[in-house]
Amino acid sequence: MKKILGIALCGLMSFTLVACGGNTESDTLTLSVGGSTSIQPLMEVIGEGFETEGFGIIDVQGGGSSVGTSGAIDGTFDIGMASRTLKDDELVELDGIAIAIDGIVMIVNKENKIKDISLEDAKAIYTGEITNWSALGGADEEIAVISREEGSGTRDGFQSVVGFDSEQQITNASVQSSTGAVTSLVSESKNAIGYISFGSLSDEVSALNVGGVSVSTDAINDESYQLSRPFNLAVAKGYDGAQVLIDFIFSEAGAKMIAEQGYIPTKLD
């Protein structure tokens, strides 16, 4: 028994030594990327691919789009992530690079006869001006509004595209903390409306057309489908230390990863 323990200990020690040796001689590129929590999962997948290909290591952090842009300005991050269009004052110091487009889908119960909604009506529903499906030509039933929690990237994207603030949202809206929960609640409640990321759309629920346009990769790409937002990378002007990562994202392998996560990859202009 003691013998086995001894051998195991020796093995462990030599392993530790090897591990230490590996660390000191390493000179791999490490990039810190931070910001939007909506882009974070995608960036983590890209980071894994980047590492497997041997380009270097990506350290991905959250914090929100504004943390991403300010981090890219002050040098905390090599690259900031922003799941919105960059603001004018940010564009003074930053270059914005759109890497993907995130489509958001409004979903209703399969029994619901409403097939189409405008962004104005969506806003009216979420701000409580419209509370009955009959206002949109549907059944005379109260609308059960379902939203996501504060801090969710999808909520942030939905509010910014539809055009309302958290304070304006109807207070009795049900708040669910995951796409799965929104989908399942909508599929269980015939008067419910919710919104989820296009990549997570399932056939348990029906997706509403927005302004007569049904959601599809093509419609999001040519911007005829309005309910979408860009995933931007923010890089300080004149800084090219992170170019390897940007090149990787726009490579065929990068585009494939983006598509696999349910987003639509963009092409460099």
Added chain:
Amino acid sequence: MNALTHKKRIDSGFKKVVFSCTTITLISLFSIIFFILIQAMPLFKEVNIVSFIFGTAWYPLAESPQFGIAGFIVCSLLTTIMAVIIGIPIGLYTAIYIAEIASKKISNFVLFVIEILAAIPSVIYGFFGIKLIAPIIANVFELSIGTTLFTASIILSFMVLPTVVSLSTSALKAVPNSVVEGSLALGATKIQTIFKTKISYAKSGILASFLLGIGRALGETMAVVLVIGNSIAFPNLTNLFATYFSGGRTLTTNIVTELAYSSGTHRAALFATGVVLFVFVSVLNLVIMQVKKKGVK
């Protein structure tokens, strides 16, 4: 002589083991309290505690953020009260049945079922609630959505049953036979004896079981978050009926709904919500200790 010192050594060694385990238990509690307080601190640099506890608006990410959890406190109390109103009579009567009326075979079987009920993970209760109870509530009461305070209360009432039943049963079984025989000898019927004599004799144990059930309902998270809707609307206190049949958010579900993507002051506010919940549970436990003490006298 040698054997004696050896025995003493084992004795003192065991004392040390027991003592260090107790220390670990205490340290785990105090480190959690310490951790929650530290995490909650940043909030109180920006918001004073009064507007946190009595504020009715919760907009943690707005331009001028508002952190008011009064509505969540009220929802926690409302769901707990309704869960107790539904769960306690059922639990107490089940305990009376097990302790007094059922045959040994049946009472063992019921206790076994109750144990299983206690072992079901709370997320399963929640899933059961969202898939089965919520649609029924929506249909019966003609609501647009079945996630309501009442739905949460029903699920919670299931969850307090094991605590109430098993502790009340032991309290009833601990009533000395002489008391029961005295009552019967004075001409009381069996039911009179149970309600007038046994329950009043066992009342502190039964009360403790109720209070522990309340603690369970107050602290439950995963089951509630799925069925309560988590809306931030302040409950309408002038029409409780309407309030119970609309959504709401409790202290626990506020934390679990928003923790994942929170940062900075928002996250601190969620931990501060945890502190408030902790104070509630601590007060409740102090009351339980007092009740048990009285029972011993």
